[in-house]
Amino acid sequence: MKPRPERCDVAVVGAGTSGVVAALAAARRGARVALVEATGRIGGMAIHGLHRFVCGLFCAGGDRPGDFLHGDTTLDFCRHLAGGDPAANAVRRGRVWLLPFAGGQALETCAGELLSRESNIRLHLRDPAVRAARAGDRLEEIELASGLVLKPGAAIDCTGTADLCRLAGGAVERPVAPAMAGYGFEVRGIQAPKADPMGLSIAVPLRLRREVEAGRLAAHLAFTTWEPGHEPGSGWVKLAVPVQSLARARDDAEAVWAVLKNDPAFGRGEIVRYLPAPLSRETGHLVGNYVLTGEDVRTARKFPDGIARNAWPLEQWTEDAGVVFRYLPDGEWHDVPRRCLQPKTGPENLLCAGAAISADSAAAASIRVMGVCMALGEAAARLSLDFP
DSSP, rough: OOOOEEEEEEEEEEOOOHHHHHHHHHTTTTOOOEEEEEEOOOOGGGGGSOOEEOOSSOOOOOSSSSOOOHHHHHHHHHHHHHHHHHHHOOOOEETTTEEEEOOOOHHHHHHHHHHHHOEEEEEEEOOOOOEEETTTEEEEEEEEESSOEEEEEEEEEEESOOOOEEEEOOOOOSSOOOOOOEEEEEEEEOOOGGTTTTTTHHHHHHHHHHHHHHTOOOGGGGGGGEEOOOOOEEEEEEEEEEEGGGHHHHHHHHHHHHHTTTTTGGTTTTEEEEEESOBBBBBOEEEEESSOOOOHTTTTTOOOOEEEOOOOOOOEEEEETTTEEEEEOOOOOOEEEGGGSBSSOTTTEEEEEETTBBBBBHHHHHHEEEEEEEEHHHOEEEEOOOOO
């Protein structure tokens, strides 16, 4: 017997940080929310270990963080995650301000605790959306793999790949030259006193770059970095992997480790875990009613229908240069217009939030960071309650 259809005010598909904040924001405004996640865990890519900072919460520059750029639900999530006021806990790295947190498990726990407090959120884990049915210009049904059919008043695609928009007839574009993916492994047993006086954050990429120049490592491994962990003697080795090399990511990681093991600081270290798979920075973008451009971001453009703000630089990962940052003017931000969340050919009661909104690759290199994705989820939740 098929499950009975389940009615809800808002269906949020994808329980990464964008989807979690969207669900919280809608529920706190009185909506009945179905939060759908294809995997068995909440938190999305951010729970896998490479993420240690929330980016995109403040403008660049200044001796202290400026005003928080986003809404109350995003602020509450970040306060809960950081254990205090985000502005008081933020740290400066170059020209930008970052909010440190204790890693993937802490983020997953934070999300779970906040969701559990909302009685009108129903969480569906391990149950991806497989069909979306329309009636005219409206999305009427979302069928899950379990057979459950959701009948939402509105829906928000927070999959990061615009999968729900695609199921509902919205056009999705693949990037011509997608950004390099992230991969890495966690190491423990590092002997800090034996590290190079420059520190491992400088010594690791320098040593690997020399190996690349000598022809002993693949060229893209010159962009490998070291991120210290929260526990003494621990950290993450982070690789940037070209899309065409994703199948060889584990081999790349082992080649890097073979080099680092010869360093006195790593001699007694051991790998305690690899990422389960490379993490794509860019997979596809909704074709919306407006395509946000890199020029819109860089020039801090404001829009009459702006629904979220962003000040993170264009953080572009390419095979020839690694990562290149292009900054907005200090103290400035750009708007994300509502039209970037609306499918051009999709139903009117469906919105897209997170990394897959309508944007070119340059703009996507700025808006895909965690803080901005949360803000887009919150904005989409607010908008979704306006649908009749």
